[in-house]
Amino acid sequence: MLAITVRIALIAVLMGGSAAADAGERGPVTNLPIPRFVSLKASEGNVRRGPSLTHRIDWIYKRQDIPLEITAEYGHWRRVRDLDGAGGWVHYSLLSGMRTVIVEADLLEIHVRPDPRTPVRARLQAGVIARLGDCLPEWCELKISGYRGWARKESLWGVRPDELRD
Numbered sequence: 001m002l003a004i005t006v007r008i009a010l011i012a013v014l015m016g017g018s019a020a021a022d023a024g025e026r027g028p029v030t031n032l033p034i035p036r037f038v039s040l041k042a043s044e045g046n047v048r049r050g051p052s053l054t055h056r057i058d059w060i061y062k063r064q065d066i067p068l069e070i071t072a073e074y075g076h077w078r079r080v081r082d083l084d085g086a087g088g089w090v091h092y093s094l095l096s097g098m099r100t101v102i103v104e105a106d107l108l109e110i111h112v113r114p115d116p117r118t119p120v121r122a123r124l125q126a127g128v129i130a131r132l133g134d135c136l137p138e139w140c141e142l143k144i145s146g147y148r149g150w151a152r153k154e155s156l157w158g159v160r161p162d163e164l165r166d
Contacts, residue, residue, distance in 0.1 A: 027073040034073065037158050038080075040066045041096035047088035051077030058088050065129050067100045067158030083157045099132040099165075101142070101158035103151075110149035114139035121149040132158065135165040 027034045043064045048055040051074040061068075061082075071087065072079035078095060081087040083102050106126040112118040114136055124130065124144070133141030139150045140159055153159060 027070070029073040029075065035069050035071050035081075037067055037069050037099060037160075038078075038095045039098050039100040039158075040064055040068060040090075040094060041098075042094045045090055045094040047080070047086075047090055048077075049088060051075060051079070051089045055089065059086075061090075063129070065098075065100045065131075067102055067129070068095070069158075070095075099158065100129050101132050101140070101156040103128045103130065103155060104157050105152075105155035108151050108155050110142060110147060110151050112149060114141075114150040122147045124151075132156075132165070135159060135163055137162075137164065140165075 025034070026032060040061050040063065043062070045061040046057045047059050047061060048057055066082065068080040068082055068090070070078045071081055074089075076092050077089045078092055079087060080090050080095075083104075103124045103126055107123045108126075109116075109120045110122040110124060111120055122144075124142075128144065130142040130144040133143055133148075135141070135153060138153055140153050140156060142149060142151050142156075153161065159165075
């Protein structure tokens, strides 16, 4: 019975599902939450059709620090999804636990404190990648190019709406 359960879980992972994700639990390899956000550590990362070097490369990420969402795990491979919903399998060595986000709103205001009445430190264009700091229910702290401030969470991709960080 255990062999059948393991085989079904493996098939689910290879076909795009995940036993851990279906249960809303943790990854079978790392025991970390699935889904979860990470970033691309390398300046280039091959995205493959399946979790091995023998699988075809569908495309290559060419933007270091881009946030990605891990949706499944299999051995040394992580199935990821990007802002556009495109996904595939990436070797774990290309990923970092450092959290980043992509700005989705054009000219997103970065405030001194998590309050829209405070002074604006910077305005970020859509598509900018910033390092993620603390997050409150509606605001997240961002760090980019020497600037540090708070932005509305709803304008960022790479952080869950209900996620709190300190």
